[in-house]
Amino acid sequence: MGNHNIANNIRSLRFNNGEMTQAELAEKVGATRQTINAIEAAKYSPSLELALKIADTFDVDIGEVFWLEM
């Protein structure tokens, strides 16, 4: 597909939301902790549904969580 990486700032959003752990975020969005860890490390690009769920958990727009890295 694309040559761009999808970057994110989930880690800082977690810490700004009461130091939420990866496991807590995973439970809220219905994913495994390993998947959240892979997304944070930009090793795995989530589906649109999961990305929207993550953004919704932090109550921010999806663009504030994920963006294309040129």
Place this chain on the structure above:
Amino acid sequence: MSKQEIYAWTSLLSSIAILGFYGITVYGLPDSLSGIESDLTSLFVKVFLFAFVVELAIGLFRSKDQVEKDERDYLIAGRGFRNAYYFLNVGLIVLISQIALGQFIENAGIAFTLVNILHMLIGSLLIASMINRATQIYFYQKM
């Protein structure tokens, strides 16, 4: 390591153990290695039992709150099945070719007997299972 990744490891170990045990039972080892045949058989049985016990323990101690499987697991499982399917396709084409050749060649020998083809089919299925799990492990490490 996620539960699905542990399952991939245990299933890979089980497949290796079953294939090894099956291979030794059916074909045996060369004469030079016949001394270690019983040790090797015992090792394969132990590996299989170990993998079985690990899977059982994970199944018994799973937390109800935790998500067992998500989209990443399904994606990785799909890639594993795809590679196993490719291997099985090649294996089946080789086997069908052997059966077809067996119809035309007289004195075809042991390679074309029905029993030998059955052994090859079982071997192909076990190797396909190993390819499936090895692919999954690779992608669990990669992403």
